[in-house]
Amino acid sequence: MSYMELKNVTYRYPLAEQDALKNINYHFEQGKLYGIIGENGGGKTTFCDLMKGLIPSFYGGDLTGEVFIKGKEIRDWESSELASSIGYIFQNPFTQISGIKETVFEEIALGLENLGVEREEIIERVTNVVKQLKIEHLIKNNPNKLSGGQRQRVAFASIIAMETDILVIDEPTSQLDPKGTSDIFEIIHLLKEQGKTILLVEHKIDLIAEYADEVLVIKQGELITSGKTSEVFSNVELLNEGVNIPQIALLSNDMKEHGKPFETFAITKSQAREQILKKGSEKICQ
Amino acid sequence: MSIEVQNVSFAYPNGYVANENLNFTIEKGERVAIVGQNGAGKTTAVKLLNGLHKPTQGEVLVDGTNTKERTVAQISKYVGYVFQNPDDQIFNNTVRAELEYSFKHSKLTAEEINTRVERAAELTGIQAYLNMKPFDIPYSIRKFVTIAVFVALDTPYLILDEPTAGQDINGINRLAKLMDILQDEGRSVITITHDMEFVADNFSRVIAMANKRIIADDSARNIFWNNEIVAESNISKPQIGELAEEIGSKNKILFRSELLEYLTQ
Numbered sequence: 142m143s144y145m146e147l148k149n150v151t152y153r154y155p156l157a158e159q160d161a162l163k164n165i166n167y168h169f170e171q172g173k174l175y176g177i178i179g180e181n182g183g184g185k186t187t188f189c190d191l192m193k194g195l196i197p198s199f200y201g202g203d204l205t206g207e208v209f210i211k212g213k214e215i216r217d218w219e220s221s222e223l224a225s226s227i228g229y230i231f232q233n234p235f236t237q238i239s240g241i242k243e244t245v246f247e248e249i250a251l252g253l254e255n256l257g258v259e260r261e262e263i264i265e266r267v268t269n270v271v272k273q274l275k276i277e278h279l280i281k282n283n284p285n286k287l288s289g290g291q292r293q294r295v296a297f298a299s300i301i302a303m304e305t306d307i308l309v310i311d312e313p314t315s316q317l318d319p320k321g322t323s324d325i326f327e328i329i330h331l332l333k334e335q336g337k338t339i340l341l342v343e344h345k346i347d348l349i350a351e352y353a354d355e356v357l358v359i360k361q362g363e364l365i366t367s368g369k370t371s372e373v374f375s376n377v378e379l380l381n382e383g384v385n386i387p388q389i390a391l392l393s394n395d396m397k398e399h400g401k402p403f404e405t406f407a408i409t410k411s412q413a414r415e416q417i418l419k420k421g422s423e424k425i426c427q
Numbered sequence: 428m429s430i431e432v433q434n435v436s437f438a439y440p441n442g443y444v445a446n447e448n449l450n451f452t453i454e455k456g457e458r459v460a461i462v463g464q465n466g467a468g469k470t471t472a473v474k475l476l477n478g479l480h481k482p483t484q485g486e487v488l489v490d491g492t493n494t495k496e497r498t499v500a501q502i503s504k505y506v507g508y509v510f511q512n513p514d515d516q517i518f519n520n521t522v523r524a525e526l527e528y529s530f531k532h533s534k535l536t537a538e539e540i541n542t543r544v545e546r547a548a549e550l551t552g553i554q555a556y557l558n559m560k561p562f563d564i565p566y567s568i569r570k571f572v573t574i575a576v577f578v579a580l581d582t583p584y585l586i587l588d589e590p591t592a593g594q595d596i597n598g599i600n601r602l603a604k605l606m607d608i609l610q611d612e613g614r615s616v617i618t619i620t621h622d623m624e625f626v627a628d629n630f631s632r633v634i635a636m637a638n639k640r641i642i643a644d645d646s647a648r649n650i651f652w653n654n655e656i657v658a659e660s661n662i663s664k665p666q667i668g669e670l671a672e673e674i675g676s677k678n679k680i681l682f683r684s685e686l687l688e689y690l691t692q
């Protein structure tokens with residue numbers, strides 16, 4: 142039995158003229174990181190809403206097919222039960238902040254209070270996540286007066302503090318500086334190492350290439366390509382589908398076209414470095 | 428014709444000092460990227476340029492006029508600021524109304540306004556959304572709605588606060604093309620972004636900020652290949668540049684074509 146599974150899932154929003162998701166089938170295994178990519182409007186967020194159980198309960202509309210989470214069909218889950226199993230980081234950090242709390246500390250504690258976590262444990266968890274996200278200096282600040290990137294860190298912290306088994310994360314680094322972005326990917330990687338199952342929507346393709354175990358490409362509601370990250374990105378034709386390709390994959394392709402291919406097609410910087418240094422030493426030996 | 432920022436510091440009403448001693452000039456028709464760590468003070472700084480913030484010290488001059496002597500509404504005819512969060516900017520019921528709103532007190536005829544609106548919608552790729560409610564359309568398109576407002580108004584200076592956030596490759600390409608067109612028309616574009624490839628591809632001048640201050644104002648190549656600046660402002664080289672450095676190239680490579688040449692020479 143797979144950890145999460147979609148069987149022939151098709152979904153249409155109320156009043157919409159087209160299906161937002163079209164006959165999607167996929168198996169998700171526990172403890173893996175899945176990158177979800179594709180052009181805007183393709184259905185990535187809809188896919189996240191579905192996996193979080195917001196479809197159809199919150200949005201209405203027509204859902205056919207089945208979605209199993211830990212073996213149980215999503216329509217059979219209690220919403221409170223889902224809330225404590227799946228953490229959802231929304232696409233827009235400006236809407237994730239509740240707006241009703243006076244300090245960043247209380248904002249992060251809010252979700253834990255709702256889950257009924259004990260006060261002492263709340264304090265401990267909040268203290269840990271603010272450290273992890275390097276926002277200790279902001280805990281007394283008003284969440285509504287933060288910079289965009291600071292808000293996004295707070296939104297991320299509030300959800301990982303909940304320590305759910307499954308995380309659905311929709312574009313978590315859109316407002317972050319490059320250093321902050323790589324910090325977030327490090328944290329996501331760490332969460333995966335702890336056994337969490339993670340669905341991650343992200344446009345920063347270089348990082349998806351480096352961290353994701355599998356990649357799903359969604360276009361106009363269809364799962365047009367999926368599979369092991371290295372295989373998906375070896376196909377540079379994807380560029381024609383509105384999907385960005387890692388610069389390193391394009392470099393690998395350029396090398397091939399120049400008749401000097403890497404021994405294995407590199408999609409990450411460290412793979413390319415290894416190939417180049419190897420080539421360099423071969424040259425010297427000859 | 429230029430925006431001049433002279434020894435400017437700014438503190439929020441709660442006393443928090445967010446900018447310290449900023450000095451720079453944006454010439455008419457110039458294109459500049461502003462990069463730097465979250466919370467460095469980038470948004471705060473550009474809000475000083477259109478009068479949303481008034482300096483607590485120093486002066487901001489727009490074409491010679493001190494922003495302290497003008498209202499935001501007056502300055503906005505010259506300096507358009509597109510908010511980081513589109514929802515802070517949008518308040519009309521349809522996209523078209525949002526674009527037309529800024530012409531409320533304008534002397535243009537209805538026909539001229541319509542031509543401007545249509546052209547702005549075309550350049551930003553939002554024609555299909557003109558009659559929709561702004562909050563029914565996706566964030567990435569909503570951002571283009573807020574940009575279209577100032578494209579239509581034809582402000583000589585345009586400030587884009589993180590327009591690349593959440594954009595897919597089509598959106599990024601559309602932004603690049605839009606900036607080219609605006610530059611051809613002689614308009615200045617100041618863009619805050621965390622997308623380093625976008626910076627390398629589209630800007631020759633880059634301002635890097637860290638801890639309330641400007642720490643560098645230089646070419647993209649010099650900024651990306653100065654590791655102290657990169658570290659202090661929490662930015663990174665484009666990945667191709669990082670790879671070039673790791674394999675020992677000293678050529679300040681930023682682009683794939685350059686690395687390819689280096690590897691295949």
Ligand SMILES: Nc1ncnc2c1ncn2[C@@H]1O[C@H](COP(=O)(O)OP(=O)(O)OP(=O)(O)O)[C@@H](O)[C@H]1O
Nearest residue numbers: 286287288289290439445465466467468469470471
């Ligand atoms: N209304 C406010 N009152 C008090 N402090 C504020 C206010 N708005 C922003 N700040 C603080 O000022 C500093 C600079 O914020 P600013 O929004 O200019 O950063 P930024 O460089 O644009 O960051 P980002 O890349 O995250 O958008 C931050 O520390 C922020 O918390």
Ligand SMILES: Nc1ncnc2c1ncn2[C@@H]1O[C@H](COP(=O)(O)OP(=O)(O)O)[C@@H](O)[C@H]1O
Nearest residue numbers: 154157161180181182183184185186187188565
């Ligand atoms: N609440 C909604 N009601 C109706 N249609 C929606 C809603 N949310 C998204 N859509 C539509 O569903 C499609 C997929 O959107 P979305 O899932 O947001 O894509 P992505 O996250 O890939 O950008 C789009 O055509 C979008 O307009």
Ligand SMILES: [Mg+2]
Nearest residue numbers: 185186187232
């Ligand atoms: Mg989305």
Ligand SMILES: [Mg+2]
Nearest residue numbers: 288289470511
């Ligand atoms: Mg900002």
